[in-house]
Amino acid sequence: MDTLLTAEVAANSPRFRRKSSTFVDAIHDMPETGEMAPAQLYSTESGRLFHSGRIAIVTVGLPARGKTHLSVALARYLRWLGVKTRVFHLGDYRRQHVGDGKDVPDDYFFVNASASTVLLRQKILKKCRDDIYHFLNHENGQIAIYDAVNPLAAGRRSLAREFAKHDVETLFIESACYDERIIEENVRSVKISSPDYIGWSADDAVKHYLARISAKIPHFESMEETDLNYIKMINAGERISVNNCSFGYLSHRIVFYLLNLHIKSRHTYFARAGSSSEEDSYKADASLSEEGVEYAQKMGETLIRHRERERQALIDRGGPDVPPKMLTVWTSTRRKAVETSQYLYENGYRVRQRSQMSQLNPGVCEKKSERRIRLEYPEEVAKHEADPYHHRYPRAESYHDLAVRLEPIILELEREQNDLLIIAHESVLRVLYGYLMACNATDIPSLLFPRDEIIEIIPASYNNEATRIKIPGIHEKIIPPSPEDIRIPVPPSGAITPIRLDSSSPKTNTNATGTPLNGFATPLEPGDGQQLLIERALRD
Amino acid sequence: MTTYYKKTNGTGVQVEDTRIAVIMVGLPARGKSLIAQKVVRYLAWLSIKAKTFNVGSYRRADTPQPTADFFDTANKDGERLRHAAAEAAVADMVRWFERESGVVAILDATNSTKARRRWVKQRCDANNIETLYVESKCDNEELVMQNIMEVKTTSPDYKGQDPETAAKDFRNRIRNYEKVYQTIDEDEKDLTYVKLIDVGNQVIINAIKDYLQSRVVYYLMNLHIRPRSIWLSRHGESNFNLEGKIGGDADISPRGEMYAKALPDLVASSVGDDRQLTIWTSTLKRTIQTARYLAASPKGYDKLEWKALDELDSGVCDGLTYQEIADRYPEDFKARDDDKYNYRYRGGESYRDVVIRLEPIIMELERSENIIIVTHQAVLRCIYAYYMNVPQEQSPWMEVPLHTLIKLTPRAYSTEEVRFKANIPAVSTFRSKGSTAKHQEPENGHKDH
Structure with missing residues (x-):
């Protein structure tokens, strides 16, 4: 299969992850065929949505x-909607071509490069284009995002012509920036996270990067080609100018998404709502129990402490001593979620309640034991086990319903510039986590968010990464998933938990002694997620 | 609830x-x-x-x-x-x-x-x-x-x-x-x-x-402000309509077939000029069959099938008659009458759900010019409600007869509506609030989503 070519490139990319892990962002994974995306509303015969045909988005x-950030974010959103999308970073091909640890010739990015360099460039370009056509023509791909500089009007025109020959529409997205501060901030974050600079000293990286930019500046033409479809984002979305993008619903949807996107780096934290006092019920909106109140405080303290430590670590590494980034808290409107935010609220953090974030409606399963559900709805249980993401119990919501309902939240999540803590029911956390980490729909219902951990999602331009922050001293009995969940066990399907525990973790021991904490118990094994964590630590 | x-x-x-x-x-x-x-x-x-x-x-x-x-x-x-x-x-x-x-x-x-x-x-x-x-x-x-x-x-x-x-x-x-x-x-x-x-x-x-x-x-x-019209039609009478069953993926009846054959002329007379139309159908047989003569007409209209135009999913009630639903799920039957817009069939959809899934269709409709949509009763009600500003309490109860072509023309101050009847008899599928049994007679077989 020719896909191997692409797979090879991806596998050699330092950020490639195995499909079995939801710990690392899957945005660069190969999309599966025939699988519904988390928020996909419908499917078409061709597998392409919106009758939009095939589109090349060219940065x-x-x-x-x-x-790169834009390409990856856009791919994440489009895939979430069920549009088969892949990003082709020309940079990945460059690195793949010159091999590990080697660098491209010095004049690689120069316009007046030597003949051999030009040849190398063309070779790399060709491979990338070939992969794009393969994805669109033979893998039922709908949108290929071609992430490269594309500095010249003439080059862009010929690119559009070439794509048109293959019956592919072209949409250019230019990111223009006239604000030096935004560029500098971006250089810093690119310098830290781009695979180009693994093993470089920070100063050298910045110098090289800036040299690379200035080599290109005299030859860069901003988009003015009114005959092409383009979206121009100015100063990270402060203004967006759209030209002639009338070829489909999708292009407008993209603009809609871009209107909410910003390029500032922001951490997202996920925490469960505390446990409530009375027997948990979806309808009765109960207050926090004693343990719940205690949890709320410990969670808040842990988060504040963690953020302070991170900041100190940054300063120790030579980072600027600036005030910490603001933290905003979102909770659902359920009483126990709101009360869980109380400690942080009292410590001066801004809390917003979001009604869309209320938990999955359990319908007829409310307050019923698993045994009773199995007894009363054997057929439904069978259906649920076959497709836990899309199946809905009578009167209940499915995860898919929840994902569709959460779309505004996802766009606002992209909008938010402050760091963000989301306190909600596990079902909501699963779906939002699934979006940020590009999880398969089938994995989402079995993601785990135990109460003794805060999950932190750290964005980088290539992909997001998740880590966990242990909350010490949490009462054992409130750690398992909330009792009001639909407790139909989903058959374990491999390592599908966002939280990979290392062997010294007490929970692994619990698991080893054969007393799973809950129905979702998942075999735990060290995996590539762990590996990446180590890599990250080394890099830092 | x-x-x-x-x-x-x-x-x-x-x-x-x-x-x-x-x-x-x-x-x-x-x-x-x-x-x-x-x-x-x-x-x-x-x-x-x-x-x-x-x-x-x-x-x-x-x-x-x-x-x-x-x-x-x-x-x-x-x-x-x-x-x-x-x-x-x-x-x-x-x-x-x-x-x-x-x-x-x-x-x-x-x-x-x-x-x-x-x-x-x-x-x-x-x-x-x-x-x-x-x-x-x-x-x-x-x-x-x-x-x-x-x-x-x-x-x-x-x-x-x-x-x-x-x-x-x-x-x-x-x-x-x-x-x-x-x-x-x-x-x-x-x-x-x-x-x-x-x-x-x-x-x-x-x-x-x-x-x-x-x-x-x-x-x-x-949005665009070029003049345009939208034509809406339900599929021709189906065999399920005749039996008073809801949902399913049945073929059209002989009378439905007559409507399908009459549709090209009916559309031509309501269009009035040589404007190019695009046909949208659902992915269900009854709409595709209904539109097939129109699609084959020498005008060369384009045709697109949309999953999003499929009928409201009636879940466990799919393929049942109203009487059967009332017998098997009496509570549901009543709950639905109490709040039809929000009622969701077990394992199926509510009108509200349909509106959400139709949103991309509405966007696409706004972008397009002259479109004829052949779809189903509940879906048609939702699209109609959008153009005619029908309140949520009313839209699920709106009467949309079979074998009738509706032409909507958006104007600056409101949307103009004209209905063209094909004069081909069909069962009425309208079910008013609270009623059940009398609609089950095949010759008068009411069914409603």
């Missing part, structure tokens, strides 16, 4: 304008 | 603490009223409270049928009256936000000067209302003229007047505005605005502040 912009 | 549905189940778009005034900007005959009216309809359809405040109608209270002179800026009296009308409209708008917890208000006026726009912003800022300026800028003479012809026949300002005189007066009125018109430019970059140039050919979006604003902009980008 335009100088380095450090957030093109 | 249903109250929980309302609170938690898929209320498409929700907002909180957001109050947005959408301020229209643009010369007359640039489709401002059409846009304003559409935005309100779209938001209402998504359960967001929205209302238009048309400055023209405030002015009309004092000056019902002014001549172009009234709009000359040199005319001090006219100027004063027009400002008073703007004052009154803005005051009402602010009151509406306060008293009726409005979410999106549209101030429909020319707002053609920077000074006027600044004044509106100050009023809104003072009342904690966000502003989103929407400028429709169009220098395409042909489009403007089309719009003038449209407005002169539908605007209350020219009611009962000679069309020629009206058109002439209207063009003079526009000239008066052109004298003072200032487009939104760099001086106003602190404003949140969207500038639609030549009907969305080019769009500039500046400083969008929140999700709902982005949502409105998204909708606006899909």
Whole structure:
């Protein structure tokens, strides 16, 4: 299979992850065929949505304008909607071509490069294009995002012509930036996270990066080609100018998404709502129990402490001593979620209640034991086990319903510039986590969010990464998933938990002695997620 | 039970603490009223409270049928009256936000000067209302003229007047505005605005502040003001219709087949000219069969199948008759009558769910020109409710007979509807609230979604 070519490139990319792990962002994974995406509303015969045909999205912009971030974010959103999308970073092909640890020739990014360099460039370009056509023509792909600088109008025109020959529409997205501060901030974050600079010293990386930019500046033409479809994002979305993008619902949907996107780096934390006092019920909106109140305080303290430590670590590494980034808290409107935010609220953090974030409606399963559900709805249980993401119990919501309902939250999540803590029911956390980490729909219902941990999602331009922050001293009995969940066990399907525990974790021991904490118990094994964590630690 | 549905189940778009005034900007005959009216309809359809405040109608209270002179800026009296009308409209708008917890208000006026726009912003800022300026800028003479012809026949300002005189007066009125018109430019970059140039050919979006604003902009980008119509038809009578069963994927009956054969002529007579239509059907057999003669007609219409146009999924009730549902799921049957819009079939969908899945279809419809949709009763009701502004309590109960073609033509002030009957008998599938058994007779087999 020709896909191997692409797979090879991806596998050699330092950020490639195995499909079995939800610990690392799957945004660069190969999409599965025939699988519904988390928020996909319907499917079409061709597998392409919106009758939009095939589209090449081509980025335009100088380095450090957030093109890669934009490509990856857009891919994440489009896939969430069920549009089969892949990002082709020309940079990955470059690195793949020159091999590990080697660098491209010095004049690689120069316009007046030597003949051999030009040849190398063309070879790399060709491979990338071939992969794009393969994805669109033979893998039922709908949108290929071609992430490269594309600095010249002439080049862009010929690119559009070439795509048109293959019956592919072209949409250019330029990220233009006239605000030096945004560029600098972006250089810093690109410098830290781009695979280009693994093993480089920070100063050298910045110098090289800036040299690369200035080599290109005299030859860069901002998009003015009114005959092409383009979206121009100015100063990270402060203004967006759209030209002639009338070829489909999708292009407008993309603009809609871009209107909510920013390129500032922001951490997202997920925490469960505390446990409530009375017997948990979906309908009765109960207050926190004693343990719940205690949990709320410990969680808040842990988070504040963690953020302070992170900041100190940054300063120790030579980072600027600036005030910490603001933290905003979102909770659902359920009483126990709101009360869980109380400690942070009292410590001066801003709390917003979001009604869309209320938990999955359990319908007829409310307050019923698993045994009773199995007894009363054997057929439903069978259906649920076959497709836990899309199946809904009578009167209940499915995870898919929840994902569709959460779409505004996802766009606002992209909008939010402050760091963000989301306190909600596990079902909501699963779906939001699934979006940020590009999980398969089938994995989402079995993601685990135990109460003794806060999950932190750290964005980088290539992909997001998740880590866990242990909350010490949490009462054992409130750690398992909340009792009001639909407790139909989903057959374990491999390592599908966002939280990979290392062997010294007490919970692994519990598991080893054969007393799973709950129905979702998942075999735990060290995996590539762990590996990446180590890598990250080394890099830092 | 249903109250929980309302609170938690898929209320498409929700907002909180957001109050947005959408301020229209643009010369007359640039489709401002059409846009304003559409935005309100779209938001209402998504359960967001929205209302238009048309400055023209405030002015009309004092000056019902002014001549172009009234709009000359040199005319001090006219100027004063027009400002008073703007004052009154803005005051009402602010009151509406306060008293009726409005979410999106549209101030429909020319707002053609920077000074006027600044004044509106100050009023809104003072009342904690966000502003989103929407400028429709169009220098395409042909489009403007089309719009003038449209407005002169539908605007209350020219009611009962000679069309020629009206058109002439209207063009003079526009000239008066052109004298003072200032487009939104760099001086106003602190404003949140969207500038639609030549009907969305080019769009500039500046400083969008929140999700709902982005949502409105998204909708606006899909709009166009070229004249067009939409034809809606249910599929021809199906075998399930005859048996009084709901859902399923049945073939059409012999009478349904007659309707399918009659459809090309029926469509031709209602179109009236040689406009090119595109046919949209669901993915179910009965709509595809119904549209197949139309698709095969020498006119060469394009045809697209949409999964999103499939009938409301009745879950466990799929393939049952109403009597069977009432027998097997008596509680559900009653729950559905109590709140049909929010009721979700076990394992199936509610009308609200259908509206959410139809949203991309509505966007695509807004972008397209002449479309004929062959679909199902519940889906058709939802699409119809969007165009005709039917409230949620009523739309699921609307009667849409089989073998009838509905033509909808969006106009500046409302949507015009014409129905064409094929005169081919069919069962009635309408079920009124509370009724069950009598609809089960095959010759009178009512079925309803």
